[in-house]
Amino acid sequence: MTTSLQFRLGAGLFISLISVFILLWWMTGSTLRYLGEENLLEHMHHDSESILAALDNDTDKQLSLTIESIEPIYGRLYSGHYYQITDGIHTLKSNSLGTQSLIMPQIAPGQSHKFHQTGPRQQPLLILAQRHKNPNVTITVAEALSPTLAKIAVSQQRYSVVALFLLLLLIGIQILILRTGFKPLKRIRTQLQDLEQGRREQLDTDVPQEVAALVDEFNHLLKILQQRLQHSRNALGDLAHALKTPLTIIQQLAHEEALHQHPALSGALRQQTANMQQLLSRVLKRACLAGQGPVLAKFDSAREMPNLILAFKRIYQEKNLAIELYAPSSKILPIDREDMLELTGNLIDNACKWAGTHVKISMTADCPIIRLRVEDDGPGVAADALVLLPARGTRLDESISGHGLGLSIAQCIVEQHGGRLNFGRSSELGGFCVEAILMFHESR
Structure with missing residues (x-):
């Protein structure tokens, strides 16, 4: 199954736009998460320094803090802000941890380490652990990521709405560009149709x-x-x-x-x-x-048929024939002019040759069929002899001059256009009747 070039290009560009916007959406989310975590780390570094400064140096080597120097949020249970201090022997935790504890990684003095962990109430935590030399303690500060992730989600939702609007706008612009770009091809198609109809000679x-x-x-x-x-x-x-x-x-x-x-x-x-x-x-x-x-050129019945009839009236003027024409008043048939002139001329010539006084010509064109009927009031043809008529050179009456080629030529033309010739007796005039049926198509 073939598809249009415009559809294939449009589908390719559409898939490309979707891919780009998905990539941008992922990159935006990753960037916002990175920036959010960096902002949290900066705040956690500040809190870690505050906690270090609030440590008391007891004579019994116990860990203690000046609580007044610590932010109150560390005192509220499961507040999302936690700390834990250890010197390798003793451990001091914030009241916000309750009975929970933070993972204390093994790190060298003067080093720091950040990682993620699930904290109290399944909170996703960002944890910063720092090992100090003097005093020799490890301070671990944790902060819940949920508020930051919620803000990132809101930002991504807003971005998605704007991105969707821009995507639809770009798709509309893309369709407009494609249609504009393919207009020359549509003009060429129209010109080809004009060429087929005989209204122009080249593109x-x-x-x-x-x-x-x-x-x-x-x-x-x-x-x-x-x-x-x-x-x-x-x-x-x-x-x-x-x-x-x-x-x-x-x-x-x-x-x-x-x-x-x-x-x-x-x-x-x-x-x-x-x-x-x-x-x-x-x-x-x-x-x-x-x-x-x-x-x-295509066959213009309104112009060609009267000229044909006038020509045959002159050729057979001694017979003083009455030639009637019933054809569309303004119809250009999408069929070759030369073929139609040859076909019509042969059938009319045959009718005029055998007619006594009257010839009748009828033409109709309803897609996809052209019907041309030519009747005369001559002697007609016997039923058993009708099958012999299409044979090349057949003459059923030697008293009438001719070579019997007219109907066989007409038969060839009709067959070239996917049609047929029907022979019979005219119910109206009583003589010979031949009907040519040709197939044609009209340009879309």
Whole structure:
């Protein structure tokens, strides 16, 4: 399953933003915790110095403190502020510890050590232990981390709210940037649709540098294709024109007196030259109908169909045919103009050839189907002979001039567009009826 490039880029940037904000959230929390502990340590260093200064030097070597010099908070039970003093023999604890004790690590004189411990009532404690030389005592001061952690949590919550707002803002800006960045590609897509509909002949070259080379190569390839198709069209018309003069000379030779003595040869020669003349007329008629329109133009039924009908009325003017047209008044069909002209021209030509006085043409286009129905009031075709009609060169009546190629050519065109030809008898006019069904798609 393929996804859009915009979605993939957007998803990648979104994941990147989320990752960055999670990392920043973790770094912010770690930094706040570090700063909080450093602030506590500074305060604990101060308290440790105060406790050291409040020590009394008793003559019996007992540890004692001048309580008035110690902050009152150390006297409240489980206040979250604790101290413990030892000289290796005696131990003195703050009243706030109650019956609890602090871990006293073994440290060298003049050294200090900080660590974490769970204290009274499962309080998380930050502990600072210092070994003094004179007097030779170890003072351990502890302070509960809960208030600091609570403040950090509040700060992180506020940061999370601000970060979430900034994240949503950045995502919105990212979406806007992506949409703006992909606008040139959407313009190219619109131009491709215009190109398909025959409303332009190439893509604009005013595009971002990243796709400029692609657009240039596409335009170059399109130009080569147009030139080749136009050259083929012109060459076909030129060949037909070039053969007209030699063919006229051959037709004149067929009426020479020298051939009167060979009536069979003269008749065959006249018949074959007449057939060649019809083939050339068909090619020239097709070139005339195609004109000099754009190679990749789409079929404009409102403009092309009246011109086709006028052309066939002139070709079959001796029959004085009434040709009715029922087609969308303003509909550009998303199908190649050349193919549609060839298909429509062959079907109308066949109908005019066999019609007595009346030809009816109906066209509808409802995505994804184009229906073209051509009916006449001629003799029609027997049911058992209908299956033979698509065969190339089939002629069911030799009295009507032609080569039987029109319907087979129409069959090929219809099959190229994923459709089919249906043959039958016209319920309205009583003659032959052919319905061409073609598949097409409209650009989104």
